[in-house]
Amino acid sequence: MLQYxxxxxxxxxxxxxxxxxxxxxxxxxxxxxxxxxxxxARTAEQTTNLxxxxxCGINLTNYLTDxxxxxxxxxxGCDSRNIVTHILENKIERDxxxxxxxxxxxxxxxxxxxQAVNGAVDQVIENGNEITIKGPAGDKTVTKADVLxxxxxxxxxxNPTIHDEMVAEPVAEQTDIDAYESVRAxxxxxxxxxxxxxxxxxxPCIRCYACRNACPLCYCxxxxxxxxxxxxxxxxxxxxxxxxxxxLRAYHCAGRCTDCGACERACPVGIKVRIxxxxxEKDCLELFGWEAGLSLDTRPPLDVYRPEDPDDFIK
Amino acid sequence: MGIEPGRLQFSxxxxxxxTKFVDVVNQVTDAIKALGxxxxxxxxxxxxx
Amino acid sequence: xxxxxxxxxxxxxGIAKLKDAYRVWSPVRENDYHVFKELxxxxxxxxxFSNTRLSAKQAIYPQTQKMFEYTLDESRPDHHIMxxxxxxxxxxxxxxxxxxxxxxxxxxxxxxxxxxxxxxYWVKAYEKTTLVGLACNNPCxxxxxxxxxxxxxDEKGLDVLLVADKDQYLxxxxxxxxxxxxxxxxxxxxxxxxxxxxxxxxxxxxxxxxINSEIATDQLGAQETLTLxxxxxxxxxxxxxxxxxxxxxxxxxxxxxxxxDEVRGHNGVRMRNWDSCMFPLFTLxxxxxxxxxxxxxxxxxxxxxxxxxxVDKYDDGIQCTGCGRCVRACPVNIDIRNVCNQMNRFxxxxx
Numbered sequence: 257m258l259q260y261x262x263x264x265x266x267x268x269x270x271x272x273x274x275x276x277x278x279x280x281x282x283x284x285x286x287x288x289x290x291x292x293x294x295x296x297a298r299t300a301e302q303t304t305n306l307x308x309x310x311x312c313g314i315n316l317t318n319y320l321t322d323x324x325x326x327x328x329x330x331x332x333g334c335d336s337r338n339i340v341t342h343i344l345e346n347k348i349e350r351d352x353x354x355x356x357x358x359x360x361x362x363x364x365x366x367x368x369x370x371q372a373v374n375g376a377v378d379q380v381i382e383n384g385n386e387i388t389i390k391g392p393a394g395d396k397t398v399t400k401a402d403v404l405x406x407x408x409x410x411x412x413x414x415n416p417t418i419h420d421e422m423v424a425e426p427v428a429e430q431t432d433i434d435a436y437e438s439v440r441a442x443x444x445x446x447x448x449x450x451x452x453x454x455x456x457x458x459x460p461c462i463r464c465y466a467c468r469n470a471c472p473l474c475y476c477x478x479x480x481x482x483x484x485x486x487x488x489x490x491x492x493x494x495x496x497x498x499x500x501x502x503x504l505r506a507y508h509c510a511g512r513c514t515d516c517g518a519c520e521r522a523c524p525v526g527i528k529v530r531i532x533x534x535x536x537e538k539d540c541l542e543l544f545g546w547e548a549g550l551s552l553d554t555r556p557p558l559d560v561y562r563p564e565d566p567d568d569f570i571k
Numbered sequence: 572m573g574i575e576p577g578r579l580q581f582s583x584x585x586x587x588x589x590t591k592f593v594d595v596v597n598q599v600t601d602a603i604k605a606l607g608x609x610x611x612x613x614x615x616x617x618x619x620x
Numbered sequence: 621x622x623x624x625x626x627x628x629x630x631x632x633x634g635i636a637k638l639k640d641a642y643r644v645w646s647p648v649r650e651n652d653y654h655v656f657k658e659l660x661x662x663x664x665x666x667x668x669f670s671n672t673r674l675s676a677k678q679a680i681y682p683q684t685q686k687m688f689e690y691t692l693d694e695s696r697p698d699h700h701i702m703x704x705x706x707x708x709x710x711x712x713x714x715x716x717x718x719x720x721x722x723x724x725x726x727x728x729x730x731x732x733x734x735x736x737x738x739x740x741y742w743v744k745a746y747e748k749t750t751l752v753g754l755a756c757n758n759p760c761x762x763x764x765x766x767x768x769x770x771x772x773x774d775e776k777g778l779d780v781l782l783v784a785d786k787d788q789y790l791x792x793x794x795x796x797x798x799x800x801x802x803x804x805x806x807x808x809x810x811x812x813x814x815x816x817x818x819x820x821x822x823x824x825x826x827x828x829x830x831i832n833s834e835i836a837t838d839q840l841g842a843q844e845t846l847t848l849x850x851x852x853x854x855x856x857x858x859x860x861x862x863x864x865x866x867x868x869x870x871x872x873x874x875x876x877x878x879x880x881d882e883v884r885g886h887n888g889v890r891m892r893n894w895d896s897c898m899f900p901l902f903t904l905x906x907x908x909x910x911x912x913x914x915x916x917x918x919x920x921x922x923x924x925x926x927x928x929x930x931v932d933k934y935d936d937g938i939q940c941t942g943c944g945r946c947v948r949a950c951p952v953n954i955d956i957r958n959v960c961n962q963m964n965r966f967x968x969x970x971x
Contacts (some may be wrong), residue, residue, distance in 0.1 A: 288762055291953040294860040314952060318862065367652055376670060378761060392758065451573035451611055460650065462674070462683065464865035464896070466951050482901050491880050491893045492684035496614040503572055522951035524866045525673060526651050570581045571595070617882045619891050620682030 260358055261308040263423035264330055267356050268303040271328045277354050280328035281319050282306040289377050290366040294319055306330070308423075310382055313363035313405060315518040317341075317472035320348045327353055332360035334407075334516035336416035337549025338472040341512050344556065347475060357419030359427040362408035363517070364400065367526060372398050407517035407530060410435040417550050436538045438531060458498045460525040463491075467529050468505055470522035473512050480504060506532030511540045511558045514549050573611055577602050623816040624802050625809045626782075626789040632664055634805035635715070641804045642750070643712040645679045647672050656714070667716045667784070670760050671943060675872035676721040677728070679714050680745040683869075683894045687741065687879070693886040702890065707744060713801055716754045720763070720943040722777040723770045724872030725751070727941065730934050731875055741892075750801045752791075753778040757823060759831050760944055764957055767834035768942030773824035783820050790816045835960040837938055839968060840931050848928060849920065853962050858919035860952040865896035867946035867954070868922070873939050876902070897921050923959050 268280040284295035284305040292311050296319075297303045308330070316329055317338035327348075331339060336357060342348045364387065370377055373391040381388045388397045401409070410433055415426040442453060465481070468474045481489045481501050489504075490497040513533040520530045540546045543566050544557035557565075580602070582595045626634065638644055639661065646665030647654040654669040656676050688702040725746060732742040756763070756772035765771055775781050779798030783790045790811060793799045802808075868874040878895035881888055895902055898919075903912045912918050930939035940956065947955050 286953040287955040287958060288947060288953065291950075293953040296856075296859050319859075371652065376758075376760060447573055447575055454573060460655075462865075462869050464869045465899075466862070466864035466866045469862035469864040470951050478900075482899070484901070490614065490617055490882060491878060492617050492619065492882075492891060493893075494614055494618045494684070496612055497617075499612060522862070522864065522866075524870060524949040524951075526653065567583075570583050615884055616887065617684070617889060617891060619684050619686040619889060 260423050261306070264308055264356060264358070265303045265306050267421055267423065268297055268306055268328055268330075269300040271354055272297065272300045272303065276326070277328040278325040280306070280330070280356075281316050282330040282356075283308065283312045283314075283316075286311070289380050290364065290369060308358065310362065310364040310387070310400065311366070311380075313517060313521045314470065315472050315516045318470065318518070320353075321472070321475045322347060323352070325352070328356060329353060330356045330358060331416050331419065332358045333411065333413045333415055333417070334360075334514045334549075336418050337413060337514040338516060340418050340549040340552055341514070341556075342472065343552060345512075350552070354421075355416065355419045357416035357422040359416070359422065359424050360408075360411075360414045361427055362400065362404040362411065362414070363521075364403050365405040365521075368403040369398075372396055372403065405517045405521065406528075407515045407520070409433075410515070413514075413547075413550070418552065436534065439535045439538050442531065442535070454499060455495055457527060457531070458495065458502055461493060461498045461502070461527060462525060463493055463498065463501065464524060466522040466524060467502075467519035467527075470518040471509070472516075472518070473509050474505070476508075502529065502532055506536060509533050510536040511544070511546060511556045512548050513537055575606055578606055578609065621793040621795075621799070623811045623813050623820075624791040624793065624807050625811040625816075626791055626807050627809075628787050628789075630807065631789075634807050635659075635664055638713060638715075638801070638805040641711065642801070643709060644715060645676070645712060646715040656717075665715050667754055669716075670756075670758065671718055671720075671763075671945070673945075673949070674870055675724065675943065675945065676714055676717045677724065677872050679712065680725065680749055681728070681742055681875070684891055685741060685893075686889050686891050688890040690888045690890070691886050692883065692888060704740075705889075709748075711748045711750065712745075713750045713752060715752045716782075717751050717778075718756060718943070719753050719770055719772065719774040719776070719778065719781075720765050720768075720941040721872045722751045722753050723765075723774060723941045724777075724943070726777045727873045727930075727939050728875050730936075750779045750797045751777065752780040752782060752798070752801065755781055755783045755820075755823070756827055757784060759827055760948070762833065762944035762947040763831055763942060764833045764835055764944060765942035766828060766831045767837070768940050769937040770941050771824070772827035772831065773820065783823060785819055785823065790820060792816070792820065833944075833957060835942070835957050836964045837927070837931075837960065839964045840927055840938065840960075841935070843928065843963065843966060845928060845932065848963060848966060849924065851963075851966050853966070854916055854920045857923070857954065857959055857962070858916040861898075861915050861919045861954055862952055863898045863900070863915050863918060864951065865894075865898055866949050866951065867956075868896035868898055869894055870945040870949050872941060872943055872945075873926070878902075897925070919954075923956070923963065926956075927960050927963055 271277045280297045282295055283292040285307050286292045290311045294314055315338055316335050320342055343350050369389055373389050373393055373396050377389055377391050379390040385400045386397055387400050412429055489500050546557045580599050584592050644659045645656050646659055647669050648657045649666050653673040655672050655674055656679055686705040689705055690702050691699050693699055732739040759772045775794055779795045781792040876895045877892040879892050881890050904910045926939040
């Protein structure tokens, strides 16, 4: 990780010095354990603030939307896939970007770390595949694979799909992954069980919209939940309004979601919101053979018509 | 999502297929009537404190 | 006032008894964290927590609250007339509220309960609520209450302060309301007040010393408002912000709300819902103009309100009790401690 960080800083400093870019978007060290803050370096001196570790789970593509500058951006696998989606959707232009690709080895789930030490965490130290957690209750060392964000455990695109320069050799991609076990479990439920499952899942939702706002796909100038003439969705935390918000938001991400996990990571009340987008990801893969953000040369399935598109649902 | 099979239906009907349109509307209406009123995702009164 | 000793063996029976006279709110564990819930008949407070994910403000100021109800049925004589929502609930008790959350009600009160204007919903709920605090023996690393006008054993705004001491609680009675509640629960074993205070003081000193993060607020009042408003650091502070409502919804002192009507058939309710200055809709005018249409405006507003306008308006400290929830839960690590310190030292000579 430290090698990555040195390389990121060196590339960023060079780009800024040579005026190749106006700014570089990356991460700086957070003020609390396991949290880093998205950061913009505008001078070569500021690039020493750029860091990289296993707590860079926020999707930086979120910070590109409609920017006009020339931008250097640090991108792990999922960020790069969202950059591709952003370019395809005209939210940024390819030649505005200098993509600093980071082969990713997965981001750590701060909730799993907290569970491992049963509460407060003072410090988290990474050493290769081992993570040492220091807390008031003592130290504990865990294997990184056991505390990864769920989306990272299921990730098949750790290496950036688009980049101008890599900070290291690509890492081996994970194979033999069953990415959709959780979705199949719900698909197998009967209707009443599904309803009960979704109601319980969304019961804690406080409608803070952290999931939506952390998502690089959610860039609509006015989100449907914020429309008020007419108002489509109630503003209270009524169960029906909560479900309407989450279902509809997920559908808007169909064929676009890269399962970067930003939504789930951001949720302050720990709702596993990826279950919705995961289902749509599975459908897009099964129906259209599509995974989002792999290439600039193919249009997403929901904005092209192909004669062989499945249409069994139409009577 | 927990919506019963049959409550949501899609059809492709050309503007020239008036008889198909009538048939489909009748079929859908009958099917939905058989299912009864929808109870899911229906908000009667907002949950308030 | 006196101090009552509550043995753990008396606790469950006392809480059960309390439920006969009060609606009892307390922390319960849900998934990975604790939240305040109204306890049902058999439930017990789960006081093995550092702090709840959401603050206790919802016990007095629910996220969604009915204000009025009305009918549109023109066959009824009172159609289209707003009736104040009937308040049918009796006294309530919040057991296990942390001192930071209790102090927050005193700050919110400055807005909802003034000599000129009273928010009837908030005032009534606050008046019928008895706050039983739980002193923080083990504050979190992100707590900074001691430099936000409070402390882990602070008694401000509380009716009773519970101090966990080995296998008992020392319940320090602070108001008549508090005495009444302990009485209703049947907690009557009076401790030697002086002796109990020595124990409490020792635990308090230990807890105070465990708070290792602080903010500086001494210069905020003296700062020139517009100069601070135009300070260059806002751009950097706001960059990472995604404008979600996490900080404002988790905050015990954020009080803004939005009024909405919902009608089904002929029956309408007018409700208010928590709102957030982080949302673009918050200040959107009917004309379509939005005076805070970029995130830098919104982020600045949140901090300026809490740490400058409030200070200037009430001259009684900042609108923050140092609970640290926003620091812990912000998805992008915007840290009010850093922002406050930047605001405080802005323009001052580094020497």
